[in-house]
Amino acid sequence: MEKSILKNKIYLYLTEFFAGMSVMAVELGASRLLAPYFSSSQIVWTIIIGTIMIAMALGNVYGGRTADKDPNPDRLYLRLLIAAVWIALIPVVGKYIIIGVSALLVFSVSSGFLIWAAFVACFVIFVYPLFLLGTVTPSLVKYTVESLDESGKVVGKLGAANTIGSIIGTFLPTFVTIPTVGTSLTFIIFASILFLLSAVYFITTKVKLVRTGVTAVILVLCFIFGSSNSFAFWENDLVYEGESVYNYLQVKEDDRRVLLSTNVLFGVQSVYMKNETLTGMYYDYAMMAPYMSGIHQKENTDVLILGMGTGTYATQCALYFDNINIEGVEIDDKIISLSREYFALSEDVPVITYDGRAYLEAIDKKYDVIMVDAYQDITIPFQMSSVEFFSAVKDHLKEGGVMVVNLNMRSNAEGNINQYLSDTIASVFPYVYTVDVTSSTNRELFASENGDMISLSMENIEMETNYSLKNMMYKVSAGLAAYEAGDHIMTDDKAPVELLGMSVIDELITDELSYYKKIFEEEGLRGLIDRIIG
Numbered sequence: 001m002e003k004s005i006l007k008n009k010i011y012l013y014l015t016e017f018f019a020g021m022s023v024m025a026v027e028l029g030a031s032r033l034l035a036p037y038f039s040s041s042q043i044v045w046t047i048i049i050g051t052i053m054i055a056m057a058l059g060n061v062y063g064g065r066t067a068d069k070d071p072n073p074d075r076l077y078l079r080l081l082i083a084a085v086w087i088a089l090i091p092v093v094g095k096y097i098i099i100g101v102s103a104l105l106v107f108s109v110s111s112g113f114l115i116w117a118a119f120v121a122c123f124v125i126f127v128y129p130l131f132l133l134g135t136v137t138p139s140l141v142k143y144t145v146e147s148l149d150e151s152g153k154v155v156g157k158l159g160a161a162n163t164i165g166s167i168i169g170t171f172l173p174t175f176v177t178i179p180t181v182g183t184s185l186t187f188i189i190f191a192s193i194l195f196l197l198s199a200v201y202f203i204t205t206k207v208k209l210v211r212t213g214v215t216a217v218i219l220v221l222c223f224i225f226g227s228s229n230s231f232a233f234w235e236n237d238l239v240y241e242g243e244s245v246y247n248y249l250q251v252k253e254d255d256r257r258v259l260l261s262t263n264v265l266f267g268v269q270s271v272y273m274k275n276e277t278l279t280g281m282y283y284d285y286a287m288m289a290p291y292m293s294g295i296h297q298k299e300n301t302d303v304l305i306l307g308m309g310t311g312t313y314a315t316q317c318a319l320y321f322d323n324i325n326i327e328g329v330e331i332d333d334k335i336i337s338l339s340r341e342y343f344a345l346s347e348d349v350p351v352i353t354y355d356g357r358a359y360l361e362a363i364d365k366k367y368d369v370i371m372v373d374a375y376q377d378i379t380i381p382f383q384m385s386s387v388e389f390f391s392a393v394k395d396h397l398k399e400g401g402v403m404v405v406n407l408n409m410r411s412n413a414e415g416n417i418n419q420y421l422s423d424t425i426a427s428v429f430p431y432v433y434t435v436d437v438t439s440s441t442n443r444e445l446f447a448s449e450n451g452d453m454i455s456l457s458m459e460n461i462e463m464e465t466n467y468s469l470k471n472m473m474y475k476v477s478a479g480l481a482a483y484e485a486g487d488h489i490m491t492d493d494k495a496p497v498e499l500l501g502m503s504v505i506d507e508l509i510t511d512e513l514s515y516y517k518k519i520f521e522e523e524g525l526r527g528l529i530d531r532i533i534g
Contacts, residue, residue, distance in 0.1 A: 009154075011200075012144050013161045018197050019080070019136040020165030021172075025190040026087060026133075027052050028173045030126050032183040033090070036248040036262075037098050038118040041498040047119050048126075055127040059134015066135070067142035074207055076139040081198040081208075081215050083132040088191035088222035091184035094125050137162060179245050188223050195219055240342065244334035251342050258342050260310050260335070269375070270310035272343040276319055278472055282406055282442040283312050285435055286371060287469065288476045289404035290321060291457040292446060293368040296464070300325055304367045304396070306356035306384070307374035310338055311345035318346060320469050328352070329359045357383050360392045368398055373406040382495040385421060389492075390428040390447075400450040403429070407443040417500035418443060419488050426485035435479040444476075445483070454480065 030048045038044050066075060101121045105113060137158060144154045169190075177186040195215055202212045239258075240251035247262045257279075260270040271279050278284045295301045301324045305313055308328030317324050328351040330336050336353060339345040352359060356374050370393050374384045383389060393403050405425065407418045422445060426432045429447035433454070436443050446453070458477065464470040490497070 009144055012140050013157060015080075015197060016136060016140055016158045016161040017165035018193050019133050020162035021169035022083075022087070022165075022190045022194055023052070023056070023130060023133050024166045024169030025173045025177075025186065026126065026130065028170065028178070029090070029183055029187050029190075030122060032178060032186075032243065032248070033094055033125075034098070034118055034122065037095075037102070038114055038121075041501065043115060043498045044118050047115070047122055051119065051122045051127060052130050055130035056134035059131040059136075060138055062131070063135025064138035067139045071142050073139075073143060073201070074205075076135065077198045077201040078208065078211070079132045079135055080194050081202075081211065083129040084191045084194035084198065085215055085218050086129040086132075087194070088188050088219050090125060090187045092222055092225050097121060097125055174245065178243055182243055185223075188219070191222070192219060240338065242334070244332050246332045247335070249334060249338065251338060253342070260338065260343070270312045270339075270343060272310070272312065272315065278468060279312065279316065281312075282437045282440060282444055283316055284472050285437050285442075285444040285476050286313060286373075286404045286406065287316060287320070288435075288444070288457060288473055288480075289369045289371065289402045289446060290317065290324065291460040291464075291473060292402045292448065292450075292453040293400060294456050294460055295321060295323065295368075296460040298368070299323060301369065302365075302367045302398075303327070303369045303371065305329065305371045305373065306359070306393075307372065308336070308339070308351050309373065310335060310343040311349065311351070312343070313371055313373065314349050315343070315345060318349065320466060329354050329356050331355050355381075355383075357381075357389050357392065360389075360396055363396070366396050366398045366401070368401050370397060370401070370403045371406075372403060375406070375408055380417070380421075380497045380501065382490075382497050383492065385424065385497050386490050386492045386495050387424055387427060390425050394428055394449070397448075400448070400453075400456075402446055402448045402450070402453060405445045405447070407434075407445055408441060415488060415500075416503070417497060419486065420490050420497075420500055421445075422483055423486045423488040424490045426483055427489055432483040432485070433480045434483050435476055435481070446480075 027048060030052070031045060034044055034048065063076075098117075098121045101124065102117045105117050105120065140158055141155055144158065173186050173190075177189055181189075199212050199216070202208045237252060237254075238250060239253045240249065242249050250261045252259045252261070256274060258272040258274070259268050262269050268281070271281060271283070273279055290301055290303070293301060301321065303314075303317060303324060303326045305311075305326065305328045308314065308330035311328060314326045314328055317326055326349050328349060330339075330351055331354065333353045336351050339351070340347070345351075354362075356372070372384065372393065374381055390403070397403065403425075405421070407421055422432065422434065425445060425447050430449060431451055431453060432445065432447045434443055434445045450456070454477075457473075461470060461473045461477065464473065
């Protein structure tokens with residue numbers, strides 16, 4: 001059992017250090033691999049953390065038993081070699097596994113589709129390599145502890161090495177490798193670290209050299225075929241695809257418009273119309289807010305946009321109103337860069353890189369209109385959905401000012417996320433109106449302390465000289481309904497936005513796929529394929 005390289009315990013501590021680092025790197029990589037398909041919500045994070053903890057616990061048990069039964073270090077470093085190969089293969093096959101799992105479950109799961117799909121995909125992709133890494137600590141204890149007198153000290157050093165490695169493995173992917181080279185290469189980088197750790201062992205002990213060589217070849221092939229950051233591998237018309245610290249980012253372009261999406265499977269976050277017309281989306285409905293604040297009866301109208309995205313609302317407001325001053329807040333500076341490069345956001349519109357709520361806490365300025373559109377992929381930051389947040393918005397509105405909120409994922413189910421948001425807002429603002437966006441799951445909500453906001457909007461619409469915008473505002477006005485408040489209130493202490501959001505998404509997916517499920521039930525897989533292809 002005694003190997004010359006293991007006589008120096010520094011190598012054993014390095015093994016523990018890099019194993020701990022790789023566990024955290026894989027965990028963070030898992031969140032970025034799953035986010036474009038299932039979102040980056042607390043629910044998805046819970047699935048990732050829970051799955052990995054299960055894998056590590058099982059690995060701890062197995063590692064301890066095998067170390068007692070057969071204390072041969074060759075077995076440990078072979079497991080690290082296998083883990084390296086598996087992790088390197090994740091960027092090559094992981095996204096196909098996710099799509100495959102989703103395709104299988106969508107016809108077999110009646111509720112909680114996204115949760116089940118995320119869990120199964122995470123289990124299939126990540127449990128085995130993390131199980132192998134979980135065997136490291138108990139195995140190393142067996143090799144490093146030479147007497148009971150020093151067992152506490154040695155185990156403490158191993159724990160410290162693992163912890164320090166985990167800390168570095170937490171910060172390095174988030175702030176360095178993922179923003180710089182992407183999720184795919186991040187997996188390959190940490191797989192290579194595990195490979196080098198094992199290769200040094202096997203080369204110095206002159207065992208399993210063939211397996212080490214084969215592993216090296218596999219890693220090179222994974223680098224060649226898995227270094228692409230394309231999550232939407234079926235898309236051929238993307239003008240940009242990349243990652244930031246906060247998001248997966250995808251830009252599409254055609255003859256009419258440019259689109260931004262932060263999720264592969266769901267939704268459009270921003271749009272730019274090349275012919276400078278109305279978007280046909282919820283941004284047009286939100287244009288009612290300046291009329292409600294009396295824009296045509298003021299010399300200047302100040303607008304703040306929380307959740308700027310690539311500036312669709314700002315661009316539309318600047319296009320149609322010449323007496324408007326716009327400021328934007330966007331937490332993702334990469335999105336701000338894309339807004340200037342692809343979405344024609346004017347350099348005259350200042351955008352602050354900051355969290356929307358934190359920005360309100362830092363300023364005293366008041367605005368005529370505050371637009372809240374802070375969706376992150378398909379979820380809402382909980383801190384921007386509470387009574388405390390909407391109270392802060394109200395405090396930053398001028399007299400007669402209006403808040404407009406984009407409510408995505410419209411649902412008629414009792415206790416849905418939009419009902420919670422609307423009830424919460426209605427507990428802060430005395431006058432709340434909503435309008436459903438045609439051919440969309442969006443709903444726009446307008447809130448103010450001004451009881452004359454509707455009549456004021458009609459006066460200002462009558463003063464509008466742009467024919468298309470005027471007609472659009474008449475359409476919005478006709479759809480406005482006073483909101484009847486309930487008691488579904490969210491606070492900083494309790495705002496279950498992820499569970500509520502997932503519930504609505506599950507409902508939307510079920511509705512969209514009911515047609516294909518019926519075909520599958522009646523005609524089987526062959527009939528389904530024929531319908532899709534035909």
